[in-house]
Amino acid sequence: GENVEQHPSTLSVQEGDSAVIKCTYSDSASNYFPWYKQELGKGPQLIIDIRSNVGEKKDQRIAVTLNKTAKHFSLHITETQPEDSAVYFCAALYTSGTYKYIFGTGTRLKVLA
């Protein structure tokens, strides 16, 4: 069935270090993979996304990689800052029938000053 696994569930890093969050999806037909940042009491905000026709995308300190064969995609944050602390969710878009996003379980990132 439709499933997105996300690891780790919590991650603590020192300010300036890198953080990596990994996700695995189940449906090989998925072709769009967004990453969201959610702060306490707020809705998720899109921070970066990748489509299945590319293997990597970068936007300043944030990058996402996609391995279609293994059905893995990862979020990389470099030079982390305290304001990066939040919960991060990966998602995969399923297009069988109707459009539907399946979310990972979330990663709580703490950047220690």
Added chain:
Amino acid sequence: GAVVSQHPSRVICKSGTSVKIECRSLDFQATTMFWYRQFPKQSLMLMATSNEGSKATYEQGVEKDKFLINHASLTLSTLTVTSAHPEDSSFYICSAMSGTRGNEQFFGPGTRLTVL
């Protein structure tokens, strides 16, 4: 651009009453809107998908008679929690997708529902 609003942001109601939550796309036409609920420290769980002018598609386990969804226009969808009970207390989030912006979905700020 691509702003989605939700109203109210926070609501407290008595058990047995109904609550309506509005989701609006402010600067684009949303062909599809999604409704999610999120319990504390958990992920977003899709409740239903609504397309303008047609009936919503509910996820397995979501009672369509309890969570009424109406997508009357390309900029407005509403979720009504009927006969609310304390176990319906949650964070409800909508998102909107436009056919002209690829598959990207834009989230509203969420509505915190507390049922006493």
